[in-house]
Amino acid sequence: MKVLGISCGRRNGNGELLLKRALKTVEENGHEVEYLRLQDFYIAPCTGCELCSGPDSHKDGVFTPKCVHKWDEDDFQFIIEKVLESDGLIISAPAYQLTVPGILFTFFNRIHCYGFARHTKEADAQKRVFASIGVGGSDMLNLFSPFINFIGTELCGSQMDRLIDQMLVYYCAPIKGITLRPEAFARAERLGQNIAEALKELPGRTTYRGDKNEVCPVCHNDIVQIQDGKVRCPVCNFYGKAEIVDGLLKVTFDGGEDASRFKDNAAEEEMHKQQRSPYEAVKEHKDEVDRVFKEWTSYLQPLKKPGK
Numbered sequence: 001m002k003v004l005g006i007s008c009g010r011r012n013g014n015g016e017l018l019l020k021r022a023l024k025t026v027e028e029n030g031h032e033v034e035y036l037r038l039q040d041f042y043i044a045p046c047t048g049c050e051l052c053s054g055p056d057s058h059k060d061g062v063f064t065p066k067c068v069h070k071w072d073e074d075d076f077q078f079i080i081e082k083v084l085e086s087d088g089l090i091i092s093a094p095a096y097q098l099t100v101p102g103i104l105f106t107f108f109n110r111i112h113c114y115g116f117a118r119h120t121k122e123a124d125a126q127k128r129v130f131a132s133i134g135v136g137g138s139d140m141l142n143l144f145s146p147f148i149n150f151i152g153t154e155l156c157g158s159q160m161d162r163l164i165d166q167m168l169v170y171y172c173a174p175i176k177g178i179t180l181r182p183e184a185f186a187r188a189e190r191l192g193q194n195i196a197e198a199l200k201e202l203p204g205r206t207t208y209r210g211d212k213n214e215v216c217p218v219c220h221n222d223i224v225q226i227q228d229g230k231v232r233c234p235v236c237n238f239y240g241k242a243e244i245v246d247g248l249l250k251v252t253f254d255g256g257e258d259a260s261r262f263k264d265n266a267a268e269e270e271m272h273k274q275q276r277s278p279y280e281a282v283k284e285h286k287d288e289v290d291r292v293f294k295e296w297t298s299y300l301q302p303l304k305k306p307g308k
């Protein structure tokens with residue numbers, strides 16, 4: 001089987017060396033490995049044109065990727081094809097401002113045209129496994145895991161059970177700093193072993209092999225949101241219960257994965273229906289739409305670069 005590594009940090013940076021440690025173990029288990037460094041490629045930013053979610057992209061249940069960017073305009077197509085031909089994916093990234101680097105987000109926005117989790121559910125789900133590696137110069141990786149894991153699992157076609165393992169390394173900013181952290185290399189080796197083990201479970205449901213029981217049993221993130229006086233997983237969108245046990249806060253999500261927004265259920269279908277309705281409304285109320293639109297587009301113009 002084939003495992004692709006995506007390195008999102010510096011050339012030969014700390015995360016990249018850990019990624020290679022993990023990939024070497026995958027290779028030693030008899031699999032083919034490749035990796036790419038996002039900084040070596042140019043990915044044009046998404047313009048938000050919505051061509052990818054519009055009716056031309058999804059006709060009679062058949063999904064055809066559509067994007068305003070030409071396929072040969074930048075390196076996106078090369079990278080996405082590498083992802084699509086892989087059975088396993090490991091993304092390694094540094095923490096930038098508590099979360100993942102912009103270059104990974106730029107790539108992620110562009111995959112919207114593939115409608116991964118939504119449109120390839122049947123074809124792609126149960127096909128690819130994912131693990132993440134994060135490195136920070138401090139311990140400020142607070143928002144990192146939900147983002148990198150969401151991106152990775154989306155690239156696997158389903159958020160439901162594709163995450164196999166995740167590791168974080170703190171306080172490692174200098175280039176080559178990771179060379180003095182043998183425990184991090186040992187953990188990356190285990191992450192590679194976990195991916196190799198999970199590949200044996202394909203196609204089909206896979207088992208999470210991370211170090212601990214994170215709060216959410218579905219996305220395996222430790223981040224919770226308080227909404228309407230209730231706790232909720234902001235990724236999976238389901239509500240849980242919070243209680244104090246032995247002086248510590250304990251959050252449980254009883255509904256399990258059936259309650260997750262990513263489960264292909266009636267709630268998700270309802271969400272899609274609601275997403276489509278504004279398109280119909282814009283057509284139906286054309287005169288009013290045009291009047292308000294004209295009012296605000298004619299007021300105040302954006303600054304332009306001098307000379308342009």
Ligand SMILES: Cc1cc2nc3c(=O)[nH]c(=O)nc-3n(C[C@H](O)[C@H](O)[C@H](O)COP(=O)(O)O)c2cc1C
Pocket residue numbers: 008009010011012013014015016093094095096097098099135136137138139140141171172173174175
């Ligand atoms: C723009 C920028 C923002 C950063 N923000 C954070 C941060 O929020 N938290 C943190 O722990 N480290 C932060 N760092 C430090 C990097 O995560 C750290 O240097 C890491 O080792 C880089 O990984 P690499 O060697 O794989 O490129 C930041 C670095 C840069 C360049």
